[in-house]
Amino acid sequence: MHTDILSPEKDPMGQAISDYYKQGKADKLRVFSSQFDEDEIPVKQLFRPLKEFPILERTAIDMASGKILDVGAGSGCHSLALQQLGKEVCAIDISPLSVKIMQERGVHDVRLINLFNEQFAGSFDTILLLMNGSGIIGKLENMSAFFRKIKYLLAPGGSVLMDSSDLRYLFEEEDGSYLLDLAADYYGEIDFRMKYKQIEGESFDWLYIDYTTLSLYASKNGFRAELIREGNHYDYLVRLTPAP
Ligand code: SAH
Numbered sequence: 398m399h400t401d402i403l404s405p406e407k408d409p410m411g412q413a414i415s416d417y418y419k420q421g422k423a424d425k426l427r428v429f430s431s432q433f434d435e436d437e438i439p440v441k442q443l444f445r446p447l448k449e450f451p452i453l454e455r456t457a458i459d460m461a462s463g464k465i466l467d468v469g470a471g472s473g474c475h476s477l478a479l480q481q482l483g484k485e486v487c488a489i490d491i492s493p494l495s496v497k498i499m500q501e502r503g504v505h506d507v508r509l510i511n512l513f514n515e516q517f518a519g520s521f522d523t524i525l526l527l528m529n530g531s532g533i534i535g536k537l538e539n540m541s542a543f544f545r546k547i548k549y550l551l552a553p554g555g556s557v558l559m560d561s562s563d564l565r566y567l568f569e570e571e572d573g574s575y576l577l578d579l580a581a582d583y584y585g586e587i588d589f590r591m592k593y594k595q596i597e598g599e600s601f602d603w604l605y606i607d608y609t610t611l612s613l614y615a616s617k618n619g620f621r622a623e624l625i626r627e628g629n630h631y632d633y634l635v636r637l638t639p640a641p
Pocket of ligand 1: 410442443468469470471472474489490491492495510511512513527528533
């Protein structure tokens with residue numbers, strides 16, 4: 398698992414965020430994967446305000462309390478919403494370009510650091526991972542490192558709020574059965590690569606995980622998973638709390 402930050406020459410999303418903030422518009426942010434057809438992330442969506450948050454995000458923002466950590470904060474949309482609501486938040490991201498924009502947009506406490514960097518310490522009551530926040534875990538094999546890190550960062554009584562989705566619908570047959578190769582890697586382990594203008598990012602791993610699998614890993618790693626709410630397309634919000 399990588400523990401570094403991005404260089405601006407290899408940070409397509411950060412450049413798109415920067416352009417959109419400075420010019421009010423951006424080119425296409427293209428997404429490639431060996432598993433899917435080419436796709437696009439609407440850059441405007443990365444700047445969504447509180448009133449446009451999907452229900453799972455809105456629920457997480459309302460539940461977040463105390464000292465909050467916004468992991469992979471992007472343009473700062475959730476951190477700004479939390480500040481508007483009078484909540485205390487620290488935003489972290491590995492994109493120097495995005496971190497700069499968050500500072501310019503008024504996020505008070507922003508840090509350019511990788512969640513998995515050993516230097517990153519703190520004590521948080523709520524840790525937020527949103528917009529398929531489980532993605533940052535990358536692969537199932539990183540699950541124990543993830544739980545170790547959040548255990549280290551959580552204040553007593555604190556918890557993680559994270560959204561994810563179950564990709565099994567991609568393998569659903571017309572008769573409702575699922576065509577999954579049980580010998581293959583877990584079906585939610587996806588590789589992505591992004592491109593914006595001439596800027597190409599490195600390929601990275603992004604994990605989508607179903608609730609049952611996540612619960613199993615949580616209990617193996619000393620955590621309790623609770624399903625807070627389901628979205629309308631195989632997505633859900635989960636709370637992870639260290640088991641007593
Ligand atoms: N949460 C934001 C952005 C989601 S995109 C939103 O909902 O709009 C994911 C973000 O996570 C990107 O900005 C990326 O730079 C950042 N990121 C990826 N891996 C990370 C890591 N290991 N530590 C911190 N940030 C990370």
